[in-house]
Amino acid sequence: MRNGAVVLSGFGAGLNALDSWARYKDVVIGHNSHRYKIDLNWGALNAQFYPVKDCHEMVQDSKGRIVLLTNHTKNNVLIYSRSGQLLEVWGTEFPGAHGLTLNVEGGEDFLYITDNNRHEVIKTTIDGKVVMVLPFPQVSGKYDSPDQYIPTETAIAENGDIYVADGYGLQYLLHYNARGELLNVFGGKGQGEASFDNAHGICIDDRDPENPCLLITDRMRNKLKRFTLDGKYLSTINLPGAFICRPVIHRKNVYLATIWSGEGGEGTGFISILDEQDQLISAPGGITPRYEDGELKPMYQALKIFHHPHDVCVDDEDNLYVAQWNSGQTYPIKLYRV
Amino acid sequence: MKPLPALFLLSFLFSCSAVRETEGALPSGMIFQLASPQCRVDSVLFVNSALLSLELDYPDVAIRYTDNGEDVSLNSRLYTGPIRVSTSGAIHARAFHPDFLPSEIVSRQVRKISAAALNASVAVHPEPHSSYPGNGPRSLVDLQKGSAAFRNGNYWMGFQADTVDISLSLDTEKPVGLVTLSVLEDNASWIFLPRSAEVFVDGKLVGRKDWPASTSPGTSALQFLEIPVAGTTGSTIQVRVANWPSIPDWHPGKGTPPWFFIDELLIN
Incomplete structure (x- = not known):
């Protein structure tokens, strides 16, 4: 593994030499208003007791706790304090645990988990009690069999409507009401602007409360696409060289784990942060973002800090937690805003 | 610069060299x-x-x-x-x-490279796989090189066939001293080097080269496979590429036909 030093250090909380610890903690990554110090050992656990495979996604709950979803069925959900102390684990029934979205409904936190292997979306309470399952959407008429449907992400609208991105399947976006009744299907695999090549992530962009809309990643094409809530294509944000996983809205910014960069080589990830004008303003681990004639110059990795970032969680103190796919079964990396 | 070795390892983005000095x-x-x-x-x-x-x-x-x-x-x-x-x-x-x-x-x-084959007409048999058709047979002599990201662009022709015959008809009779296959090796994607290749000029066998079977996963690499040819002159050049019958036993795809990927055929 190319960045073996980094991956290994992610395993061994407290095993690094002190000078090493001090040295890398001085490194500041990112650009402009969004710069960070790095904690490689945040959340590192004894893998014999609390193993992870891919760390797919993370969210912060209403109590301020950090919730991590992994596809290891010994403990699919690990709940940490912000400082990285393990508080609780649950979940053994999600072999393809991939997408994790938190929604507050009637004052209570609920989680929406997409499972690649089960070909369904599972809604649970914050402590793991299943309250609803959205099965493979046969009713849509788009699918012949469950294995064509490999959901990767969900987004929940203000009214409780559920959007599911079938990012590893036929690339449709499925729009349900809060009771799980299918209302609309749009997107799909294809070449057009309203079509996708890996519709991996989706979120509700409610930064303008009068005009909420959807942001959906077109990962293999390095694009972030904006749609209306009823599935009409609006516009595209080009992020050449950035293979973006899912958009996460925090305050006025969009954060996107970028799993590969450049020509898409292994181990080339970084983090992308957009401002309100959809401009890439900071790329922790990547090169300095530069625009020429309004177009972003192709991005690529500058420092081998991340291997394959798959999601970024932004906490209430504006610090980041980066969950990684296929990165030596390492635990998340925390970035402290400076 | 050094003259070319017989086998080129072309590691486009990253090499595997360990950090040693400094x-x-x-x-x-x-x-x-x-x-x-x-x-x-x-x-x-x-x-x-x-x-x-x-x-x-x-x-x-x-x-x-x-x-x-x-x-x-x-x-x-x-x-x-x-x-x-x-x-x-x-x-x-x-x-x-x-x-x-x-x-x-x-x-x-x-x-x-020399310009000898730039205007050649090209025939390929069998047809490449429909997922990797290149940009038609002429794309083998257009000097447009594919990258290790082999799904990008129409550069690579991919085959799952025992033998692949590539025939060039030059516009005039020309000397032929070296034939080079520009190929991709990416074992993780089930793409392997061929077993051998023979070169015929105007129907006469003038060169042959054998390559060893792959024994380890290795990294993705763009390679130039050279087939020296006894100095000769002609206007039709046929290259017969023989592939391994199946992927070796150490590989997860063992027993199934390997892929052969080529983007250019160079004549010097």
């Missing part, structure tokens, strides 16, 4: 490594010359390079701007920074 001179405790510089070439295959550029857009990075096959160290030549290359060879480059470990070495091969 560590003793670095402050202790350094753990982050620079990414490899981006390397761009206007034409990997060229008739006159190629322009090669290197970049790692990060403050205080210095890129150094060699063109004689040696590893890149802090003593190697400093990159200050695009490099004009007019002979076949390789550039090896690496990024350095006072606060970070040096990057891995990125290597890029460029190859000067």
Whole structure:
């Protein structure tokens, strides 16, 4: 593994030499208003007791706790304090645990988990009690069999409507009401602007409360696409060289784990942060973002800090937690805003 | 630059070279490594010359390079701007920074070729797989090189066939001294080097080369496979590529036919 030093250090909380610890903690990554110090050992656990495979996604709950979803069925959900102390684990029934979205409904936190292997979306309470399952959407008429449907992400609208991105399947976006009744299907695999090549992530962009809309990643094409809530294509944000996983809205910014960069080589990830004008303003681990004639110059990795970032969680103190796919079964990396 | 060895290992983005030199001179405790510089070439295959550029857009990075096959160290030549290359060879480059470990070495091969086959008509049998058709048979002589990201663009022809016959008809009779297959080896994607290739000029067997079976996973690499030909002259050149009947036992795809990927056939 190319960045073996980094991956290994992610395993061994407290095993690094002190000078090493001090040295890398001085490194500041990112650009402009969004710069960070790095904690490689945040959340590192004894893998014999609390193993992870891919760390797919993370969210912060209403109590301020950090919730991590992994596809290891010994403990699919690990709940940490912000400082990285393990508080609780649950979940053994999600072999393809991939997408994790938190929604507050009637004052209570609920989680929406997409499972690649089960070909369904599972809604649970914050402590793991299943309250609803959205099965493979046969009713849509788009699918012949469950294995064509490999959901990767969900987004929940203000009214409780559920959007599911079938990012590893036929690339449709499925729009349900809060009771799980299918209302609309749009997107799909294809070449057009309203079509996708890996519709991996989706979120509700409610930064303008009068005009909420959807942001959906077109990962293999390095694009972030904006749609209306009823599935009409609006516009595209080009992020050449950035293979973006899912958009996460925090305050006025969009954060996107970028799993590969450049020509898409292994181990080339970084983090992308957009401002309100959809401009890439900071790329922790990547090169300095530069625009020429309004177009972003192709991005690529500058420092081998991340291997394959798959999601970024932004906490209430504006610090980041980066969950990684296929990165030596390492635990998340925390970035402290400076 | 050094003359070409018989087998080229073309590791476009990253090589696997370990970080060796300079560590003793670095402050202790350094753990982050620079990414490899981006390397761009206007034409990997060229008739006159190629322009090669290197970049790692990060403050205080210095890129150094060699063109004689040696590893890149802090003593190697400093990159200050695009490099004009007019002979076949390789550039090896690496990024350095006072606060970070040096990057891995990125290597890029460029190859000067003759214009002999540029106007040839080309026939390929069997047809390539519909997922990897290249840009038609003529794309084998258009000097447009594919990258290791083999799904990008219509550069690569992919086959799952015991033998692949490629026939060139030159516009006039020309001397033929060396035939080169520009191929992809990417075992992780079930793409393997062929077992052998024979060259016929005007129907007469004039050259043959065998390659060993793959024994380990290896990394993705662009390769030039050379088939020396006893100096001859002719107007039709046929290359018969023989592939291995199945993927070797050490590989997860064992027992199934390997893929053969080719993007250019070069005649010198």
